[in-house]
Each structure stands twice: as C-alpha cells, then as structure tokens.
Amino acid sequence: MTQAPTTGHSENFRGGLADGRLTNKTFERNSKPVIDGLMSFLTGISGNALEIGSGTGQHVCAFSAALPDLIWAPSEPDAIHRTSIDAWRLHLDAAALPAIEIDASADWACEQELQNYLPLALVLSMNVIHIAPFAVAQGIIAGAGKALLRGGFLAFYGPFAENGKHTGDGNRIFDQRLRADNPDWGLRDVVELTSMAQAAGLRFDRLLEMPANNRLLVFQK
Template sequence: MRAGHDGPMSDAPSSAHVVRYTEADAAGRLHSEICLRNGPPLIAALAPWLSGASGAALEIGSGTGQHAAALSLAFPALALHASDPDETHRRSAGAWAQTLRVPPRPVFELDAARTWSDRPDISALGPLAAILAINVIHIAPAAVLAGIVRGAAARLGPSGLLIFYGPFRQEGIPLGPGNAAFDARLRESDPAWGLRAVGEIDALAAEGRLARGALIEMPAQNHLLIYRKAR
C-alpha cells in the first residue's frame, strides 16, 4: 500500500489513494510522483536516526518500491528489504532496486495484519535495525497497525527503530481542513480506514516496550513518528 500528496506546507490533503500510481512500465516499475516529492525531505529527516544504523531493515507496504530503493542508497549500511502483499507492487520494488543498482535482496510477500514476525524468512534476517511503514496505516484497517507494532516488538533488536510516516491525529490539535476532508473520504471509502491517533499508537507501542523517540513535522501536514525499542 502506498499513498501520499506531499508538497509545501498547506491545507491540501496530505495523502491520496494508490490510484495515483502509473501503469507499470516495461521493466515492471510503478511510478509515483508523490514518492519523488517526499523522498528528499524524508531522507533528510531520517538521517539523524539512520545514518549510524547497520544491519537488516524492513519496509512494510512498500507500494512502488521507490522509497525502499532510495532509502537503500541513502543509508547503505542498512540492508533494507521491501515488502508488500500485492504481487505487482513487489515486482515494482524489485525493478526499482535493479534500476538504482541497489544490492539485490528478497522482496517479501507480507500482510501485516497477519502474524509475520516468526516466519522463517523474516526470522532469518536476524534482529532488525529498523522497521518502516510509509503512508500505510491510514489506508489500512486497525489490524495492520496492530500487526506492525506487534511484529516490531518481536523482531527489532535492542534500540531498533519503528518508523511511521504519514498524516496523524494528535490530541488537542484539530485536523487542518485538508486532512479532515481526506480523513472523511477515507472513512467513506472504507470505515476501517482513517487517520490514526498518535496516542493510540503510543499505547500499542508501550505494550511492546517501544518508547516514542520523536514526532517530527514534515511537509503537507505529515509527520514522522519514531519509536525505539528498549535495550
């Protein structure tokens, strides 16, 4: 899954649905202009957190795979694996890795709403340095969020990072008009979707001994929400 509508800070909706993907090209690559726009600020904001990290990492819901490939280039000490439940998305992620000459790595078929942390192929990666979900949890049922956090609690190594990116609800801070309208459209499309509350994620994370490390404002009413596993 992937969605996004990043750009300058504004009241424009921060995200839109996967229909923004182009048709796959001859190499199997899906294209998202949103990934091109939000990639540089995302890498810049993650640099203080990931520049010193090494080991295996996992992106959940990689969509086109553009982010996974770009992050692999930006943080080469991380062996970042893409994953997605959709075969077309997985093929695109592999094609983007090849295009950008990222070291070849398996792209996992992974539905985060199901138990995934004890799968042999995931366990074989060892303790993970980071797990990322970029523009995923608002276009997925709550079971996906819960599954991501549960899996992170099980698979992250000591001081490993769980990183969410997208639009969120924050207690005491009204949604901007754009995100409020977007949230309403999501819920109309599927009642199980919608912007997740930071407090809800904090509570799930705490159950897995994951402490919030940062909530970082990003362009177009998005945020990075970062948790660190206890040592």
Template sequence: MDARQYAPATQRNREPILDILRQVLPPACSVLEISSGTGEHAVFFAPRLAPRLWLPSDPNPQALASIAAWRQECPAPNLYPPIALDARDAVWAVEQTPLPEVLRGLDVTQTPIRAIVNINMIHISPWSATLGLMAGADRLLPSGGVLYLYGPYRREGRHTAPSNAAFDQSLQMQNPEWGVRDLEAVMKAAEAAGLAFTRIWEMPANNLSVVFQKP
C-alpha cells in the first residue's frame, strides 16, 4: 500500500515559502523541519535548497510513514529519513548521544543544525507544542541560527480575514487545545526562549512567514 499522504495546501504554498527560505536560511547547514506532516514540503525543499541537509521529523507514526514514502518516491541525496520527534520533548532526538539510527550518517560537527523550519503546526497543536518548539530552538540553535514559522495568526487579538476566523472555529471544534494563535503571544514565547524577532512576510491565503534568530 502507498503510505503517501497529501495536503492540498502544500501545492499552493510551497513556492512562496521556498522564496523566503532561500533568503533566510544559512548556507551549507543542516535544516531541522519540526512537524513535517505529509512530507511533501521536505521532498520539494530539499533538492532546491542543496547543499543544505534537510532533516524531516514528526511525532505521528502515519506522518513518518508518509514522509518515508515520499522520500522513496522523490529521493534526494541531502534529504534524510524522518525522525520521530515531538516538539514538547525535553530532549529532541537530534540532541541525543548517540544519534538515532536514521541519523548515524549525519556529522553535526561538519554540517551543524543552524535552522529550524516549522510549517502549519502552531495552530494544529496544543500551546505546549509551541513552547516546546521555542525551548528546543533555544537549546539547539547556535548564534545566528534561524527559526522559520509559517501559518495563520491573529494580530492584535483580531483575525486577519473572515476565512481565518472560520478556520479557527473549525479547529477548536476538532480540539479545544487547537486554534489560530495571537502572533504577539508567539513572539513573546520566542523572546522568553532567547530568540530575537527579525521579520514578517505577508503570504498567500492570509498566512504569515515569521522569522526569529538566535543572538
């Protein structure tokens, strides 16, 4: 059976996101993608962002199977196998010694993780996952390291479009711990974790790209 899953939004947002990543990612580094979902972004970004190494991850076994299946369908020499990783973990798999088996070929001293990419997770997860993401970025990123976020946000307590308000309501009906977050709250959590806000880009479909950097 084909384990690949599909997220229609990926086809719409991958090119605009790629444009931003090309501007903000450090060169010649490893990029850790937190909450890779279906894996469609990973197989699209990895070959286009070489020679950077792309490390996809997700806590969901079905997502991990989908990422692995997409990687098999669209192989790239700089795309690593998916890592089982929950942003809320006190120690992420990439911080463990020794590294998980799927990462044994990764030399983090030669190609260190200098960027974390997180797309469409913050609103489809408990707030504790956002706090875990910030804490992990603080632990893992060196000075100059980049945290890239993509998704919908409220700004100054208000939704930026009626469609986002409807989306927020549908998310909370699925799980009361989910929902479109206040951008200011996310920025405050990042600041508390020692990350400095650098820039916001307006993106298609009322989404934002938000970038932080480790001082």
C-alpha cells in the first residue's frame, strides 16, 4: 500500500449513526439515474464487479439489489469509509461483499484480497478521479486493463471536461475550487481518459448524461 491518499473532499458525507454508517447527501438524487445508466450495458451480465472508492457504501448496496447477477465488491482506502460500507451492508442485509482496502494509485490489480475475484466483469468508480491526484485515474485505468475479463467494462461516474471545455459553469467553478484546494485535483477530460483507456486495451463504449451535469463514461475491454 502506498502513502494513504487524501480523502478530505468527501464533504457531502454526514456521520452520527452509532453503527458507523455515513450518509451521502447526493445519494438519493444520483442513485436511480446511475442504476438506469448501468443497466443500459450491464443487464444480463454476470460476474464480479469491483467498485473503487465506494465512500459511504450506499451506492454499492443499491447496485447489489438492482443488478443481482453481478457480485459486488466495494473498496476504499479510508478505514472510516470501509466501516460505513460494512455497516450499510449489515443494515440493509445487502448482497455486496465486505469492503476491501484498495488505493487505486497503487498497482491494485495485484492486491492479495482481490485475487479471488479476478477476472472482473466490471470496474466502477464514482466521484473519485477529480478529487484525487491524476495518478488515481491512471491507476484505475491501468488496473482495469489487467483485471477485466475480455468484454468487461470500466465505468466512471462524475463531472468531466469534454475536449478541453467544461460542460457548464457549475463544473468550471467546481474545477477551479478543486484545483485551489489541491493542484493535483480537478475535472478530468473525456478525451484524455479515452486515450489512456485505449493504451490499456479498452475501447470507448458510451458517454451518458446524468443529473447535475454529471456523466457516466464507459469503456469496454
């Protein structure tokens, strides 16, 4: 494991529950559109799905209910978040597996805990790569190139730039704020991610519009 990543931008998370569950104030808004987007390419697909940077764990529990043909494995580098994920799994009696520790900037496809799940049908990361150093986007793509089975998918959810331009004023201001907080953070560009994905053996599959100017960006191996 490399140096512990900075996870300070989980500003939408709220705590206070005795069992360690955190709640994300954008979960209710985003859950159904993201699930609909995932269903557009995952319906009928079975196998193992790894989420990178699962945060509170609310999304992965909802995914495991909506897409039960996939075995969902949440992951987090942050121990408090892993406690929350496992508390949500218990609270909801969700089918998702226990949270594993993954720092996506490292060579995560080699993590011992992950070996039983390989090869993966899906790698999903939501709202992570703009709030982390660029090495995290690079690590997710490189790891997906190794860990996915042929035909497997890599999906990113969040705000993106497109061909060097922001898709709205809200995203432009958000990008400025992120870069002011940490020069290594900031919205990533769909074109650059696509070129990185191609170099890792993944082809562009789709870019779906989501609420609040977010996107679901999908690649396939």
